[in-house]
Each structure stands twice: as structure tokens, then as C-alpha cells.
Amino acid sequence: MMERKQAIVLFGYGKFGRAMYSRLKHDGFGIRVATMLEQNHTDAMDDGVTDVRRFNPKHNDSIRALGIDPGRHLLYCAMDHTANNLFLVLSLRELYHDATIVALSNSEENTRKLRFAGADTVINIYDASVEQMVNALTRPAVREALNTIIYDRNDLKIAEIVIEPASCFDGKRVGEIDFRSKGVVVIAIIDKELGEELIYLSKGVDHKLDAGDTLVVVGRLKELEALKKRCETA
Amino acid sequence: MITRLLVRFAYFISGSRRYGRIKGFFYDLLENDRYPYKRWFDFFMIFIILSSVFILVIEVKEPVPQWLDDFDLYFVTSIFISEYLLRMWVYSDVHKMVIRLYEEAQFLSQPLSLPRLFGVVLKDKWSYVTTPSAIIDLIAILPSYRQIRVLRILVLFRAFKMLRYARSLSSFLFILKSKKFELVTLLTLTAFFVFIAGIMLYVFEGDNDNPNIHTLFDAFYWALITISTVGYGDISPVTPEGRVVSMLIIMTGIGLISFLTSIIVSSFGERLSELREDRVMQEVGKKSEIIVVCGFGIMGRKVAAGLEQERSELIVIDADEAAAQRAHAMGYRSICADATRSEVFERIGVQERIREVLCLTSDDEQNAFIAINVKSLNTAIRVTARVSDREIADKLRYAGVDEVILPEELAAMMGAVYAGEPVAFEAVRSIVLRREDERIDEVAVGMRLVGKELWELRTAMHRLVLLGVVRNDEQGSVFHFNPDDDWPLEASDKLIVLGHSSAVDHFKRKAQ
Numbered sequence: 214m215m216e217r218k219q220a221i222v223l224f225g226y227g228k229f230g231r232a233m234y235s236r237l238k239h240d241g242f243g244i245r246v247a248t249m250l251e252q253n254h255t256d257a258m259d260d261g262v263t264d265v266r267r268f269n270p271k272h273n274d275s276i277r278a279l280g281i282d283p284g285r286h287l288l289y290c291a292m293d294h295t296a297n298n299l300f301l302v303l304s305l306r307e308l309y310h311d312a313t314i315v316a317l318s319n320s321e322e323n324t325r326k327l328r329f330a331g332a333d334t335v336i337n338i339y340d341a342s343v344e345q346m347v348n349a350l351t352r353p354a355v356r357e358a359l360n361t362i363i364y365d366r367n368d369l370k371i372a373e374i375v376i377e378p379a380s381c382f383d384g385k386r387v388g389e390i391d392f393r394s395k396g397v398v399v400i401a402i403i404d405k406e407l408g409e410e411l412i413y414l415s416k417g418v419d420h421k422l423d424a425g426d427t428l429v430v431v432g433r434l435k436e437l438e439a440l441k442k443r444c445e446t447a
Numbered sequence: 448m449i450t451r452l453l454v455r456f457a458y459f460i461s462g463s464r465r466y467g468r469i470k471g472f473f474y475d476l477l478e479n480d481r482y483p484y485k486r487w488f489d490f491f492m493i494f495i496i497l498s499s500v501f502i503l504v505i506e507v508k509e510p511v512p513q514w515l516d517d518f519d520l521y522f523v524t525s526i527f528i529s530e531y532l533l534r535m536w537v538y539s540d541v542h543k544m545v546i547r548l549y550e551e552a553q554f555l556s557q558p559l560s561l562p563r564l565f566g567v568v569l570k571d572k573w574s575y576v577t578t579p580s581a582i583i584d585l586i587a588i589l590p591s592y593r594q595i596r597v598l599r600i601l602v603l604f605r606a607f608k609m610l611r612y613a614r615s616l617s618s619f620l621f622i623l624k625s626k627k628f629e630l631v632t633l634l635t636l637t638a639f640f641v642f643i644a645g646i647m648l649y650v651f652e653g654d655n656d657n658p659n660i661h662t663l664f665d666a667f668y669w670a671l672i673t674i675s676t677v678g679y680g681d682i683s684p685v686t687p688e689g690r691v692v693s694m695l696i697i698m699t700g701i702g703l704i705s706f707l708t709s710i711i712v713s714s715f716g717e718r719l720s721e722l723r724e725d726r727v728m729q730e731v732g733k734k735s736e737i738i739v740v741c742g743f744g745i746m747g748r749k750v751a752a753g754l755e756q757e758r759s760e761l762i763v764i765d766a767d768e769a770a771a772q773r774a775h776a777m778g779y780r781s782i783c784a785d786a787t788r789s790e791v792f793e794r795i796g797v798q799e800r801i802r803e804v805l806c807l808t809s810d811d812e813q814n815a816f817i818a819i820n821v822k823s824l825n826t827a828i829r830v831t832a833r834v835s836d837r838e839i840a841d842k843l844r845y846a847g848v849d850e851v852i853l854p855e856e857l858a859a860m861m862g863a864v865y866a867g868e869p870v871a872f873e874a875v876r877s878i879v880l881r882r883e884d885e886r887i888d889e890v891a892v893g894m895r896l897v898g899k900e901l902w903e904l905r906t907a908m909h910r911l912v913l914l915g916v917v918r919n920d921e922q923g924s925v926f927h928f929n930p931d932d933d934w935p936l937e938a939s940d941k942l943i944v945l946g947h948s949s950a951v952d953h954f955k956r957k958a959q
Binding site (some may be wrong): 221228229231232233235236237239240242287289290294319320336337338339340341342343344345346347349350351352353354355356357358359360361362363364367369371372373393396397398399400401403411413414415416417427429431432433 | 509616719738745746749750753754757759803805832833850852853854855856857860861862863864865866867868869870871872873875876877878879880881885887888889910911912913915916917924925926928941943945946947950958
């Protein structure tokens with residue numbers, strides 16, 4: 214079962230770090246911002262960031278002083294320069310073997326390097342925008358749908374739901390449950406019997422739900438909460 | 448009386464739509480490079496010219512059949528004459544001149560003077576007659592006057608006419624024109640050396656020493672043949688003095704030739720990008736619905752690659768020569784130009800050909816500048832700008848830019864999904880970035896499906912997950928998530944489905 218990491222340490226408060234902060238704040242995470250540059254530090258203070266510290270990525274002591282708990286914190290490397298990010302990922306990985314590190318890159322090439330340096334997930338800044346632009350020109354309706362589901366700040370979102378033991382879905386088949394009337398659409402599943410891989414429901418296989426399986430669903434906040442409750446209780 | 452008639456006729460013509468249409472047609476045919484049928488007209492003219500030259504060559508040894516001679520005399524000539532007159536006609540509008548002069552005269556409350564009118568019109572048309580290409584056209588007509596044999600050779604002037612129809616030839620001349628100063632200098636220098644060397648040889652060998660040199664003309668001929676390093680050898684110096692002269696001018700000749708070569712080569716080098724642009728402009732002249740990508744950095748490259756897959760008509764514009772070259776090397780039509788200026792968009796055809804402009808340079812202000820520039824030229828063009836700064840984004844939206852994309856925000860959103868739901872993040876990522884065969888796509892509702900209810904589509908049977916429907920209404924397009932089974936389908940609806948590529952394609956075909 215996936216452990217929820219609610220606290221985040223965000224490195225860097227440049228163009229990207231700032232956008233990242235505002236989005237995460239909106240989603241209700243506790244965030245500690247660590248900046249390298251004086252300017253970014255001031256910007257963060259001006260923006261009303263409460264927990265902001267300065268650090269030097271070249272000194273391990275300086276990183277340790279940030280008080281990172283790898284079990285609890287999710288580490289976001291969002292500095293504006295890829296070279297800084299790369300170095301930071303290396304240092305963090307060396308200091309905290311078990312931490313989950315998310316890094317930002319600006320090209321496929323740097324994505325490879327960051328992965329090699331030890332980042333668990335690398336997000337390319339341009340990928341999403343490029344796809345949105347191409348969609349806008351060739352598949353405008355898809356763009357509209359993605360905007361509503363993913364990018365806009367509304368109550369429609371994509372979420373994952375873990376089936377708890379002895380909940381009302383445990384042991385049932387996906388086809389038996391009418392999710393659509395509950396206001397959610399299931400798009401994918403991790404079926405523990407088949408491994409850790411994400412399988413799209415459109416493949417047409419009728420999966421049997423067991424405790425520990427994860428469903429990826431799209432729905433409105435209210436319906437998602439309701440569904441979550443049903444999955445977590447007997 | 449005549450004046451009154453003339454003026455009324457001029458007004459009638461300027462008001463006539465039909466006249467305007469006909470004149471517009473001939474203008475397009477003769478002068479407008481972008482007019483699609485001009486190409487065919489050009490081919491036709493080149494054929495006519497070549498046939499005329501062919502007849503000239505045949506005539507040298509063999510008698511030409513009567514019908515071919517008639518073809519040359521009547522058909523070709525009449526084509527040339529009518530072309531000449533049409534060109535003169537479309538060169539300027541006489542009725543406008545008449546009206547202008549008439550209104551001027553009215554304003555000064557004087558009668559319109561007929562001689563002055565003719566003077567103005569004649570002067571205007573004369574300025575056409577004296578253009579180089581018009582002179583060539585006129586000379587090309589002359590050989591039809593059979594009484595003077597020597598005029599026959601002027602048929603070759605018809606070959607010069609081809610310059611008008613073959614663009615590569617005219618661009619060659621255009622390039623040489625840019626080096627006019629250097630070429631004139633070189634020519635003067637050559638003339639000077641030929642003059643000196645010719646006279647020297649004539650002085651040394653003209654007095655019976657050399658049996659081949661009779662006149663000063665022979666000496667100049669020899670000098671030119673020698674200095675150009677051609678050296679036929681029909682005339683050669685026999686005295687030591689003459690040979691010294693020859694040695695000297697051979698040396699200068701080599702220098703002059705290499706100078707000439709370097710001038711031509713360098714001028715081509717300088718103009719290469721311009722020639723390429725001309726080529727691009729000609730190609731897009733036949734296209735419409737063009738998407739212009741401004742800026743060929745990381746993002747420009749990715750978007751261009753994405754659009755290439757969708758087979759869109761693209762033009763890449765970058766102010767940086769190296770970036771434009773790179774785009775060209777990658778197979779895109781590219782132009783090296785400053786997109787913040789309106790000129791480049793006007794050349795592509797801002798009013799009718801461009802559908803969409805994407806401003807993707809790495810500089811916010813530059814993108815804003817380009818976006819505003821395009822919007823000010825034609826508000827109908829969809830403009831998408833990429834910026835990093837929220838405030839600039841708001842300003843651009845206010846200024847009417849259709850879409851402002853903030854890459855940092857979109858990426859931050861992906862990052863936020865990961866923080867909350869790492870599994871969902873993987874799903875989002877592979878759907879959004881189309882990493883796997885699974886893809887999200889839109890399916891237009893075809894005529895056969897209009898009026899049916901959603902459940903009748905049986906999307907699940909087609910192995911598709913239906914996410915929702917995008918419907919266009921007064922507020923624009925709205926995404927309706929998970930609509931009810933009895934949702935009635937309309938013609939403007941687009942179904943948003945998730946599924947394997949082959950399943951989506953299959954369903955798309957069925958929905959048509």
C-alpha cells in the first residue's frame with residue numbers, strides 16, 4: 214500500500230518553483246521551501262511563504278540542516294538551472310537513500326541524466342504544454358476535456374483509490390459494479406494478482422478486485438470522497 | 448463634348464465590377480506569382496518561345512513547311528503582341544488618371560484640358576514601354592517583320608523573354624544586380640587592360656611584323672582572348688615585345704578571372720538564405736491553413752515535431768540564422784526573420800493563408816510582442832503565446848490573444864498530482880504525453896448518430912472508456928463529464944474516449 218507523504222520540501226523558488234508552490238499550496242500540502250539564491254528567498258517571503266530557508270546545495274551539512282525526514286517528506290528539485298538540479302539530486306540521493314525525489318528537467322537529454330543521478334520521477338517542463346498546444350490545433354475537444362479534468366482548478370479530478378480488506382468491493386469484479394451511476398469513471402487499475410503494472414480498463418479485461426488493488430478514477434470531489442469511504446470501510 | 452464622354456466613360460469603368468474582375472484576372476495571370484494558373488501560362492509562353500527559336504534553327508539548312516511558317520508568323524506574333532498590349536493595359540489604370548485629373552479640374556473650376564490628359568496618360572504608359580523587360584518584349588515582336596532579314600536574329604530576344612517566366616533565371620540576375628558596383632569596377636578594369644594591351648600589340652606588331660594583325664580591331668580581339676585565358680591561338684605575338692605584353696596580360700587575366708568568380712560566389716553565399724526564403728514563400732503560396740511557429744528552441748522543436756505527425760502545414764520563423772538553418776535541416780520550411788515585424792507575416796499572406804501563430808521563443812516579452820503584432824494585423828488568426836509570467840499572461844489575454852500557455856504552471860500541476868496520487872500521476876502522464884498505445888481522443892458525432900442516445904453507442908463493447916462529451920453552446924465548448932445514458936447526441940458533440948489506438952480508430956470509422 215502506498216504511504217501518503219503529505220509534507221513536501223521544495224528546492225528552488227524561481228519561475229518553476231514558484232508555480233509549483235502555488236499549485237501544491239492550493240492542493241493543501243505542507244511545504245517547506247529551500248532556496249539557494251538571496252533573490253528567490255526574498256521573493257518567497259514577499260509571496261507570503263511561511264516556511265522558507267536558505268541552503269547551499271554544495272554542502273551536505275547545509276542540506277542536513279533543512280531537517281528532511283525521508284519517510285515523511287517528498288523532495289521536489291525545482292531550481293531553474295538543470296545543472297543545479299542535477300547536483301542537488303546527487304547530493305539528496307547520497308544523503309537519503311529511501312527518499313522520493315522528483316526533479317524538473319527541460320529536455321529529454323536532461324531527463325535521462327536526472328534519472329541516472331537518482332531522481333524517482335522527472336517532469337519535463339515543456340511536455341505538457343507542447344501536448345496541449347498540439348491538441349489545441351488538432352484535437353480541440355481533447356484539450357478542453359484535459360483542461361477540465363487535469364489543469365483547471367475545479368472539483369473534477371483524477372484520483373487513485375486503494376481497495377481495503379473486507380470493504381464492499383473486495384472480491385467483486387469491476388464489471389459487476391456500476392461506477393458510472395456513482396459519478397466516477399474508472400480508467401485504470403493496478404491488479405496485485407498481475408503485478409505492479411498499471412492496466413487500462415479499456416483493454417477489456419474484467420478484473421477481480423482484491424484488497425490492495427488500486428483504481429485510477431476520474432470524478433468530482435464529492436463523489437470521489439464517497440467512493441473512497443466505501444472502499445475503505447467494510 | 449469628347450471630354451465629357453471620356454469622363455463619363457471613366458466613371459462607368461471605375462464603377463464596373465466586371466471590368467475590375469477581368470482586369471484583375473489578367474493582372475494575376477501576367478504578374479502575380481502567387482496566382483496558381485500563372486504557372487501554366489508561364490509554361491505555355493516558354494513553349495511558344497522555344498518553338499519559335501526551334502523554327503529559326505531549322506530554317507538555316509532546310510526549308511520550313513508552310514504551316515510552321517504561318518504558325519510562327521501569325522500565331523506566335525499575335526500572342527506576343529496581345530501579351531505586350533495586355534501588360535501595358537494592366538500596368539496602370541487610365542480611368543483613374545482621367546478621374547483624378549477631372550476632379551482636380553473641377554476643384555479648380557477649370558475645364559479638363561484634353562492635351563494635358565493625353566500627356567499624363569502617355570507619360571505613364573511610356574514609363575512602362577521603357578522598362579527593360581518591355582523593351583525585350585517589343586524587340587521580340589520585331590522579327591515578324593519579314594522584309595528585313597537581319598531582324599530574324601532578334602528571335603533570340605524571345606529567348607530573353609524566358610527570363611520573365613523562369614524564376615530561377617531572374618533570381619540569378621537579381622543576385623548579380625546586388626553586386627553591380629563590383630562587377631562594373633571589374634569590367635572597367637578589364638576594358639582598360641584590353642585597351643592598353645591591344646594598342647601596345649598593334650604598335651609593336653601592326654606594321655607588317657605579324658601577318659595576322661591588320662587592324663586595331665584584330666589587336667583588341669587578341670587582347671580580350673588572351674586576358675580571358677581562353678587563348679584560341681589564331682592570333683599570336685611574334686616579336687619579343689609582343690610576347691612580353693602577352694605575358695603581362697595573362698597574369699592580370701588570371702587575377703581578373705578569379706576576382707570575378709569570387710564576386711559571383713560570394714554574392715550567392717550572401718543571398719542563399721534569401722533564395723531559400725523565396726522558395727518557401729513560393730511553396731506556401733499554394734497552401735492555406737498555415738501554422739506559423741515563431742521560435743525554434745526546445746519548445747518550438749517539440750511542437751513542430753508534434754504537429755508534423757498531424758500533417759499540418761508549418762512554417763518556422765526564427766530570428767537566429769543558426770536556428771532557422773537547423774529547422775531547415777530537420778525538414779521544416781523555415782525563414783530567418785524577425786517575427787516582431789509585420790513584414791514577414793505579410794509576405795506569407797496574413798489575410799488569407801495563416802490559420803494559427805504560435806509564439807514560442809524563450810523570451811516572454813518577445814512572445815508578447817509577436818502575439819500583439821499578429822493580432823494587430825488580423826484578429827481572425829488564432830494566436831497562442833507561451834509565457835512564464837502570470838502578469839504578462841493576463842495582459843495578453845486582455846489584449847485578445849486566444850491562448851496563453853504557462854509551461855511552468857502545467858508542469859507544476861503534474862508535479863502536484865504526483866505528490867497526492869502517484870499512481871494516478873502515471874496514468875495522467877501516459878495519457879497526456881501519449882507514451883503508450885493507450886490514448887485519449889475525440890470522436891466527432893457523424894450524421895448517422897445524431898439523435899441517438901449515448902447508451903446506444905455501446906462504447907464499452909468497443910473497448911473504450913467514455914470520459915465525457917464536449918459540446919459547443921453559446922458559452923463556447925464545454926466538457927460534460929460522465930453524461931447520463933439518455934444524453935441525446937447532437938451534430939456538434941465530440942465524444943472523449945480513452946482506449947487503445949486501434950480501438951479508437953475503429954470506433955472513429957464507425958461513428959462517421
